Amino acid sequence: MDILEDNRAYETAVEKKCISSCRVPLHNQNLLSIPNDHLYHIALSSGDNDLRQMFGDVKFVCFGGTPSRMEKFARFMSRELGLGTAPAHNFAGNTDRYALYKAGPVLSVSHGIGIPSLSIVFQEIVKLVYYAGCEDVTFFRIGTSGGIGLEPGTVVISESVVNGQLEPIYKQIILGKQVERPAVVDQDLAQNLHNLALEDDRYKTVKGTTLCADDFYEGQGRIDGAFCEHDEEEKMLWLREMHEAGVTNLEMESLGFIAMCHRANIKGAVLCVTLLDRFEGDGITTNLQLLHEWQTYPQMLAARFIKSTLGL
């Protein structure tokens, strides 16, 4: 039986209430008529690769900006899960758009910068876990951000995500029309992650509102980009307004990530370390070694969650 036939049989059984479903559901009936779906940007396909065999055991998908960070995270997860120290294999190695690693039940995926880049790999990963018949899957974005009024190196678990107009809405243009997707954060998951933060962690962990911008420079109020039509005073006024509205950090993917998790009916959370306090400036001047250490903090928290969920 091929993947699509098997998935159809499974869905019929769910509809008839013969079984209860925890598999990643199908959201697009058009996929049923594509016998070999090419997941072009990750160089895998539903007909040519045995996705069930390769990825059927996946329970957690961790996304983050860069390929090397996600490779290191895969190796870290592998050690944490007692799976050894072998170099991680990049399953998307036949393309250099994104990188995709696996450590036992954990996928580690790079998403590039911004929602447009994230959304492509996100959709292909949702299709991958669907074709693979994965059950009980949780997605994380483990990234970096700019903090507002937080000590640099603090991990923020997003309890809400908003666009630049403070709306929890991801807006897309489809067939020439604006479509709005609510970005609803899974509060239980955010709280469960927060509960795993320990007093003696070498970093602080807080819950907060993450503002997702379309740009690193003007879109985040910086005055040090190639272009700028506001001044330092206006920037500080805006940052204070954002702070008063509860915004704790600024980054570039959380809104699309959370909205797509909600739409896909997949549990999802965003955990980002802050690399600077925007009240103190715009440039990221911390030395590279410390920046690399800070990037591991959200990874450590995600790993703790994964291990506790697996009963390890």
Ligand SMILES: O=P(O)(O)O[C@H]1O[C@H](CO)[C@@H](O)[C@H]1O
């Ligand atoms: O560190 P990552 O996960 O890439 O995320 C943040 O860093 C990038 C900007 O430098 C943006 O993608 C922003 O969201």
Ligand SMILES: O=c1cc[nH]c(=O)[nH]1
């Ligand atoms: O200030 C920052 C730092 C990291 N990523 C962002 O998007 N903004």
